[in-house]
Amino acid sequence: MNRLWDAPHRAAFFFGGLGAVLALAWWAAEMVMRLHGGSTHSAIPVMWLHADLMLFGFFPLFMLGFIYTAGPKWLNVEPPPLNAWAPAILAYTTGTALQLAALRWPMAWSLGDAMHWIAWVGATILWIGRMRASRAPDKKHATAVAFAFGLGAIALATMVGVSWFGIAAAFQPAVTLGVWGFLLPVFLAVTHRMLPFFSANVIAGYTAWRPGWLLGAFVVLPWAHGGFVLMQFNPVAVDVLFAGLLLYTGWRWRLFASFKNRLLAMLHASFAWAGIAMLLFVAQDIADALGQPLFAFAPLHALTIGFFATMLLGFVTRVTMGHSGRPLVAGAVTWTAYWLLHGVALARVASEIWPQAQFALHAAAGIGALLAFVVWAGQALPIYLKARADGQPG
Template identity: 50%
Template sequence: MLHTSGSKAGRTPAPIEPASSVRLLTQAPHRAGFFLGGSVLLLALLWWLLELVGRSYGFSLSELPASFLHGQLMLSGFFPLFMLGFIYTAGPKWLGVVPPATVAWLAAILPYALGSVGLLLATRLPVLWPLASTLQGLAWLWACLIWGGRIHVSTAPDRKHAMLILVAFALGAAALGLYAFIAVSRQWQLVHHAETLLLWGMLLPVFMIVCHRMLPFFSANVLQPYQTWRPLWLLYGMVGGVWLHGLIHLMGLPSYLLDAGLAGLLLYTSWRWRLVRSFKVPLLAMQHIAFLWAGLGMAVLVLETGPFATPIIGAGYAALHALALGFMLSMLLAFVTRVTLGHSGRALIASRLTWTLFWCLQALTILRLLGEWVPSLRTPLLLATAVGSVLVMGLWSVRYLPMYTQPRPDGKEG
């Protein structure tokens, strides 16, 4: 079972004062990044659920094109906050340098979170859209400078993962800058380019980079015997393949041959990283299952865009949601749970609730794909997915978000 806080058995812990909670949020980057990211995630999912309900009654809650804002919120709203919380906490250890100063990383995370909230408010107050998008872009530029500075002062012999993340962050800055331009100019035809640049330029590559570095490491800690397998060519193949797909897509050229090769590489990697053996440890299995969706998502993309695509399979966004829900959101739930438990001094054990919520998210991913493949059931399946996502991430948040405002049970800082 997970450890709980309290000075002595049978004694109720004293309530935590609001000022103390704020202080604890600023004690480590992952506390602030994960707490704010989780909060924005919940708000974004709830807004989209209300928007879908409104559509079923023939009206929209948004003064702006809701589908465009949905894409922007789901890509730029919360994933970057989780990334900053993790990379500013774990990254300095990779590089053998001191972490960035609290005031420095707060100056990136807080404005970015305000920009995300501004995007939500812009659904009813369109004047906030350019302001919120610009704030996100400026905050992310500062975040890139902080990370680049940590790399610059590092003398660690292996900085490859850190450098690739910096490149991905820079592409993310370009995507956020494009979003800000769209918000000001209303050049709607560029939205697809911004989404492509953010998803294939930053989000997916960062997830791939972190998986390459951390997933074999986590596996080796709990699966014995375990032979760590993470060659550099695999890192460059995964990240380079994703970047190349994004470039080809922006050029309007077919990419199904590349996508098929990348799908095969990712599925092979899932096997080499011992997906089946990981089921012995649910906390680890969640990460392996989430990674499996990366290969499955690319395989679905081939079905959607390749020479054998049918009008039904190729008509929707099944691959996008396999990657976004199945891979990225599932990995976020699994990885953030693991990091939260580890950095809060709690036992590295997935509770029954967490394990159940994770499998519910897998079922919701399948429902979302069926919403693309079964047009006659599209509306009820979309609503079911939206309701389920709010419930799953809401229950996860109730369990884990309070941990970021509480002292570590072992009395340590961090």
């Protein structure tokens, strides 16, 4: 167990993985009970707790593990010391544990959200400190992540307003800030830096394409969409541009050529969901403008499950293999779990298009997501407790 604290990604991925499995276990149970006319009967509005756990319960832990491990290499600085990053990860994990405890003791929800906010502010300050210590000439990606982390702190503070002070009107802004101000810009900034680099090492004849303007667009366009939504304007113009850019980038990054290598294909196939999700948002925007609501939560889940969740499995698997001294290979079990999660995204999107089967598809998606993460966790979590296979530190 002492190996857990050898590097930030070990502890953060371990606790993030546990948090994901437990959160998905609750949601799968809720979906199955709804299929049979029941519910978990939480004193907290179920959709509020669902959004809070799925957006803020475990994704940020994986982000901290990645950025504190890979980020210092970007900046050519020493990684933060154990006594700096460990409290941030432990505090954030405690917040997630309290959120889960709220299923039994509702008061724990507000405590968990407050703990998340405190931990995230500290974690963000720590990352900014590494940036300030750096003399690297290129800090674009680090800066993009820092700004998104800052908006993440605002999103978490807004969620505290919901859970602690009962401000119902703050719920949707918290979700909007969380998705469009925080999570999506971080995922895209990291993808912009890492995916072309990985591809250039695998795809014959490919030269990494990651212009600075593309990174800027990957940050500004999500913020523009979120801003339009918060101001209750239709974001169709932003979404059309965003969808086109994401689809073009996927083609330019050689999506189909990536399938010669499973681990690389996982990243490319996940990125494809970002463009698909934005196309669904465009269709939804047009339908809203015509007064004919369409797709309900399908675009949002195409983004959060299709892109966020599958990309999480892809990136974390690659970091886990590379930083444990193991071959950069996705085994059959991990590969299967990964594609099961794509099936989950498809089922959740289909549930909004096929309302007659909605409850059955929700239950299938809930069970599928839980199974995918349980299988992945069974492969990955024990690695974080063991020494590196190559004998190297970290």
